[in-house]
Every structure is written in C-alpha cells, then in structure tokens.
Amino acid sequence: xxxxxxxxxxxxxxxxxxxxxxxxxxxxxxxxxxxxxxxxxxxxxxxxxxxxxxxxxxxxxxxxxxxxxxxxxxxxxxxxxxxxxxxxxxxxxxxxxxxxxxxxxxxxxxxxxxxxxxxxxxxxxxxxxxxxxxxxxxxxxxxxxxxxxxxxxxxxxxxxxxxxxxxxxxxxxxxxxxxxxxxxx
Amino acid sequence: xxxxxxxxxxxxxxxxxxxxxxxxxxxxxxxxxxxxxxxxxxxxxxxxxxxxxxxxxxxxxxxxxxxxxxxxxxxxxxxxxxxxxxxxxxxxxxxxxxx
Numbered sequence: 001x002x003x004x005x006x007x008x009x010x011x012x013x014x015x016x017x018x019x020x021x022x023x024x025x026x027x028x029x030x031x032x033x034x035x036x037x038x039x040x041x042x043x044x045x046x047x048x049x050x051x052x053x054x055x056x057x058x059x060x061x062x063x064x065x066x067x068x069x070x071x072x073x074x075x076x077x078x079x080x081x082x083x084x085x086x087x088x089x090x091x092x093x094x095x096x097x098x099x100x101x102x103x104x105x106x107x108x109x110x111x112x113x114x115x116x117x118x119x120x121x122x123x124x125x126x127x128x129x130x131x132x133x134x135x136x137x138x139x140x141x142x143x144x145x146x147x148x149x150x151x152x153x154x155x156x157x158x159x160x161x162x163x164x165x166x167x168x169x170x171x172x173x174x175x176x177x178x179x180x181x182x183x184x185x
Numbered sequence: 186x187x188x189x190x191x192x193x194x195x196x197x198x199x200x201x202x203x204x205x206x207x208x209x210x211x212x213x214x215x216x217x218x219x220x221x222x223x224x225x226x227x228x229x230x231x232x233x234x235x236x237x238x239x240x241x242x243x244x245x246x247x248x249x250x251x252x253x254x255x256x257x258x259x260x261x262x263x264x265x266x267x268x269x270x271x272x273x274x275x276x277x278x279x280x281x282x283x284x
Contacts, residue, residue: 022212026209030202038199175192
C-alpha cells in the first residue's frame with residue numbers, strides 16, 4: 001500500500017492504517033533521533049512524539065513533497081526541541097557521569113582502562129557531532145545515519161544540492177579539527 | 186585507524202539499537218488517551234456555528250437594549266436645578282419694593 005493510500009485511510013479514521021504507517025517509518029525516525037540525542041530512551045520518546053504530531057497534523061499535509069520528506073522535517077524539529085528542553089538536565093547528567101568515571105578510574109584494571117578509553121573516544125565523537133552548527137548537524141545526520149543522497153537532503157532541508165555539499169564538507173572539516181587528537185592516540 | 190572509521194564505528198554502534206516493537210501500540214494508546222483518534226477531519230456541525238453566531242448577535246442586541254433603558258430612566262432634574270431661571274428670585278428678599 002502506498003503512503004498516499006495509507007494517509008487517505010488514516011484520515012477516514014482507520015487506526016490500523018496508522019499502525020502500518022508507523023511500522024513502516026519508525027526505525028528511520030528512531031535513527032535520526034539517535035543521531036541527535038545518542039540515547040535509546042530519548043530517541044524512543046522523540047519517535048513517539050513525532051508520530052503523535054504526525055497524527056494530529058496529517059490533515060494539513062499537502063502532498064507537495066513526499067511523506068517521508070515531511071516526516072524527516074518533523075523528526076528533526078522534534079529532536080531539536082527535545083534537546084533544547086533537556087539542556088539543563090543533560091548538564092547535570094554529564095557532570096554526574098564524569099564524577100563516576102573519576103572515582104572508578106583509580107580502581108580499574110588495564111582492560112577496564114582500555115574500555116574506558118573506548119568510551120571516552122565515543123563520548124568525544126558524540127560531543128563533536130553535537131557541537132556542529134545546526135545545519136551542518138542536520139545534513140551530517142541525514143547523510144550518515146539515514147544514508148540519504150544530497151538531493152534528498154536538499155529537499156528535506158529546503159535548500160540546494162550545492163549548499164548541502166558545502167554543509168557536509170564543512171561538517172567533516174569541523175569534526176576533523178575537533179577529533180584530530182583521537183587519530184594521534 | 187582513520188578518523189572516518191572511528192566516526193563510522195560510532196554511528197554503526199548507535200544504529201545497532203532497535204526501536205521498541207511495541208512503540209506503535211504505545212503511540213496508539215497515547216492517542217486513545219487524548220480521545221482524538223476518530224475526529225481528525227471532523228469540523229464543527231453547522232448548527233453549532235449558527236448557535237454561536239446567534240448568541241453573539243443576541244448579546245450585542247441585549248447590550249444595546251440595556252444601554253437604551255439606562256438612558257430612558259435618566260431624568261433632568263439636575264439640569265432644572267441648576268437652571269438660573271428656576272431659582273427663587275432674590276428680589277423677593279429685598280424689602281425695598283415693599284416699603
């Protein structure tokens with residue numbers, strides 16, 4: 001069944017059609033959310049909020065673009081709103097994690113140190129992605145997490161393919177600058 | 186190991202996470218809670234719109250009526266009282282005329 005047919009059925013009150021639509025796209029929405037928040041619980045919350053929002057605004061979907069394009073836009077906006085809402089909470093969580101690491105470090109064995117180092121690298125990469133300017137971050141996540149083409153990303157971000165290419169180049173350069181010390185390890 | 190490989194590894198690990206298979210059920214339950222599952226496209230019935238419009242019109246008319254009643258109940262004693270022509274003639278108190 002095509003997206004258009006599903007949407008038509010949902011608009012006439014068919015719950016199963018909405019379930020089908022969710023099952024079709026939930027993993028994609030979840031990956032994009034993961035790209036923004038890097039936490040399964042938060043990504044699931046965002047995925048749930050996205051579909052609730054989709055349900056409420058489905059009647060305003062004009063079908064000028066693909067449903068998936070519209071869905072990606074909603075997902076990115078919801079993710080960014082979620083991040084802004086939880087900024088303060090994240091600060092305390094990170095501070096807590098750092099303290100726990102600090103206390104654990106002295107008692108760990110060599111293997112655990114390696115594990116810790118791997119975790120630190122992952123955290124550094126996560127932080128570097130999170131610190132990208134928002135447009136670069138959007139383009140990077142859609143390209144790397146969803147493996148979308150530059151044309152598709154351009155359509156989602158309502159810009160040109162050339163602009164997307166520039167954003168991706170700049171994002172890569174920013175990450176290289178921020179993560180150069182990892183390669184040197 | 187190149188930097189790109191580190192980043193790809195990180196993303197691969199994140200993408201190993203799978204969404205909860207009951208997510209769709211949870212979303213539908215949430216929508217049920219807010220009782221918005223059926224009327225997506227439903228507009229307010231015509232009689233409701235008409236009733237609202239009629240009520241507003243009635244309120245306007247009643248306000249005009251009440252305003253007019255307040256005006257009618259006004260008397261103009263005050264204006265009479267301050268009318269100099271209605272005041273008692275002070276010449277009455279002069280005794281010169283009666284002398």
